[in-house]
Amino acid sequence: xxxxxxxxxGGRECTLAWKIRQSPLCGDFYxxxxxxxxxxxxxxxxxxxxxxxxxxxICTEKSIDIVMVGPEDPLVAGIYDFFKxxxxxxxxxxxxxxxxxxxxxxxxxxxxxxxxxxxxxxxAYREFTKDSFEEGVAYIRQAQPPIVLKADGLAAGKxxxxxxxxxxxxxxxxxxxxxxxxxxxxxxxVIEQFLDGIELSVFALCDGDNYVLLPEAKDYKRIGEGDTGxxxxxxxxxxxxxFADKTFMDKVIARVVEPTVRGLKxxxxxxxxxxxxxxxxxxxxxxxxEYNCRMGDPETEVVIPRLKNDIIDLFLKMAEGKxxxxxxxxxxxxxxxxxxxxxxxxxxxxxxxxxxGFDKVxxxxxxxxGTTTKDGDVVTNGGRVLAITSYGSDIKAALAKSxxxxxxxxxxxxxxxxxxxxxx
Numbered sequence: 001x002x003x004x005x006x007x008x009x010g011g012r013e014c015t016l017a018w019k020i021r022q023s024p025l026c027g028d029f030y031x032x033x034x035x036x037x038x039x040x041x042x043x044x045x046x047x048x049x050x051x052x053x054x055x056x057x058i059c060t061e062k063s064i065d066i067v068m069v070g071p072e073d074p075l076v077a078g079i080y081d082f083f084k085x086x087x088x089x090x091x092x093x094x095x096x097x098x099x100x101x102x103x104x105x106x107x108x109x110x111x112x113x114x115x116x117x118x119x120x121x122x123x124a125y126r127e128f129t130k131d132s133f134e135e136g137v138a139y140i141r142q143a144q145p146p147i148v149l150k151a152d153g154l155a156a157g158k159x160x161x162x163x164x165x166x167x168x169x170x171x172x173x174x175x176x177x178x179x180x181x182x183x184x185x186x187x188x189x190v191i192e193q194f195l196d197g198i199e200l201s202v203f204a205l206c207d208g209d210n211y212v213l214l215p216e217a218k219d220y221k222r223i224g225e226g227d228t229g230x231x232x233x234x235x236x237x238x239x240x241x242x243f244a245d246k247t248f249m250d251k252v253i254a255r256v257v258e259p260t261v262r263g264l265k266x267x268x269x270x271x272x273x274x275x276x277x278x279x280x281x282x283x284x285x286x287x288x289x290e291y292n293c294r295m296g297d298p299e300t301e302v303v304i305p306r307l308k309n310d311i312i313d314l315f316l317k318m319a320e321g322k323x324x325x326x327x328x329x330x331x332x333x334x335x336x337x338x339x340x341x342x343x344x345x346x347x348x349x350x351x352x353x354x355x356x357g358f359d360k361v362x363x364x365x366x367x368x369x370g371t372t373t374k375d376g377d378v379v380t381n382g383g384r385v386l387a388i389t390s391y392g393s394d395i396k397a398a399l400a401k402s403x404x405x406x407x408x409x410x411x412x413x414x415x416x417x418x419x420x421x422x423x424x
Contacts, residue, residue: 001027002312003063006042007049007079008070009033011339011369011387012297015304016068016311017041018367025312030062036378037368037386049074052082059092066315069096069273075293076106076154080270093319097293098270104291105276108150108190111291118263120256122288123148125192130177139191140169146194149173153185160231162194197282198423199289200241201299202249204257204275205314210324211261211275212314215239215306216249217299223346225419232346233384236420237337238395239302240330243281252279252286260291272318301367301387302335333391336398338406338420342370343413345383353380353411364390364405380411395421 002025006013014037020026021041029042032055038044047054050073058064067083069075078099083089096102103110108127115122128136140147147169151159159182163169169191176186203214217239223229244252256277264271276292276299295303304311308329317323342349355371355378367389370382388406392398399421406416 001025002065002316003028004030004042004066004068004312005055005058005062005064006031006038006068006070007055007074009035009038010070010297011367011384012295012300013070014038014367014369015300015387016070016295018365019304019307019311020068023310023312025310025316027065028062030058030064032058035368035381036371036373037366039373050077052077052079055079056086056089059089064092066093066095066312068315069094070294072102072105072154072292072294075099075102075273078102093315094272095315095318096273100269101264101271101273102293105293106154108152108290109188112190112192114263115288118259120259120263120288121286123193123195125190127152127188127190128173128177129188133174133177136173136177136189136191137170140173141166143169143191145169148192148194149176150190150192151176151182151186152188152190153182155182155185159185195280195282195287195289197280197287198243199278199280200244201296202252202257202277202279203295203299203303204261204277205318205323206261206264206271206273206275207318207321207323208270208272209265209321211257212323212326212328213253213257214328215303215330216241216244217296217303219296219299220417220420223417225417226422230346232341234296234298235339235341235417236387237298237302238399238421238424239299239306239335242395242424248281248284248286252277256286256288297369298337298339298384298387301337301389305335305365305389305391306331306333331391333393334395334398335389335391336395336402336421337367337387337389338399338402338416339369339384340386340388340406340409340414340416341384342380342382343415345415349383350413351379351381353413355379355385355409355411357409360408361388361405363401364388366405366409385411385414395424
């Protein structure tokens with residue numbers, strides 16, 4: 001039995017908590033800070049994910065064996081290194097890369113250079129700072145729209161702007177690099193070629209030498225139906241992805257996954273954790289849009305339900321460098337997740353709306369994201385409130401069940417997209 005600490009409080013962490021609790025290897029289980037849903041699987045602790053000293057105290061007092069890091073912030077801030085450099089903590093298994101490894105997500109410029117060094121297919125790009133502003137403007141003016149601008153650092157999923165004309169791109173570039181739109185995160189900006197294709201997400205768990213692939217997924221980022229409107233953290237997801245057939249996935253493995261794992265090892269970067277490959281299929285070929293150093297959200301809400309392996313056993317094999325001994329088993333059923341959000345999201349929205357109807361939901365799982373409890377009620381506490389995930393014989397059947405149950409859950413100003421999986 002292993003005592004587990006899961007860091008985070010979103011839909012991803014609620015799904016991971018659901019999965020961790022199913023393991024016969026799970027002993028005492030804590031989630032920091034957690035949400036209204038994670039409290040069903042373990043004990044929530046009111047500690048922030050980057051408060052390393054408070055996390056150390058929990059690990060010491062609760063005799064923690066495994067720390068599963070959900071979000072990117074603590075990884076980019078170096079939580080793995082914090083544990084491994086502390087004699088009282090270094091025996092604990094940390095699921096997540098070193099600070100150097102987390103640069104794959106923490107710095108767009110680092111990840112682009114890494115892909116260049118290891119011949120991993122990605123969009124052509126240049127990087128600019130305030131000192132090279134005029135050079136950046138000149139680069140934009142000779143580019144062919146659409147033009148993609150990315151803040152180098154973490155920007156809570158909002159640091160990417162796709163512009164449809166030159167002047168819009170110049171304005172966005174100025175806002176980022178000269179006006180510090182994203183603070184330190186946009187002190188450096190990557191400007192890259194727009195790739196036209198269809199996106200998907202691929203996930204690997206890496207032990208430093210070997211890796212295993214989890215089920216792939218596709219998420220839907222825009223707030224409006226037909227993929228219109230503002231970008232969000234994700235409005236729903238599906239798995240499997242119909243166009244990700246064996247021919248395509250063999251290319252992904254040979255051209256993207258294996259060169260990434262080999263490249264990390266060749267550069268002596270410690271990477272024991274999840275790698276998220278944000279991919280785009282262009283004319284049958286895979287290109288990397290971005291790396292993340294953790295699982296995605298809401299993709300986790302369909303990927304983890306389709307993973308049949310014991311997740312704690314996977315973490316232990318990862319720690320021992322024995323993932324080569326593991327065969328990943330997928331549930332043959334499809335999974336479809338619909339994200340219910342607060343009215344007004346991704347702009348201004350209200351919190352504290354009482355949620356009802358949980359007792360009416362049948363045949364679906366609900367994974368809490370932005371929720372908390374107040375006076376015995378579950379209330380909204382974020383923009384993305386809750387994901388409803390269902391299994392089905394195919395994507396359409398899975399989503400039909402999720403939509404049936406989304407209609408039963410009630411709170412003021414609820415909203416969800418009714419066309420997840422529309423292109424399939």
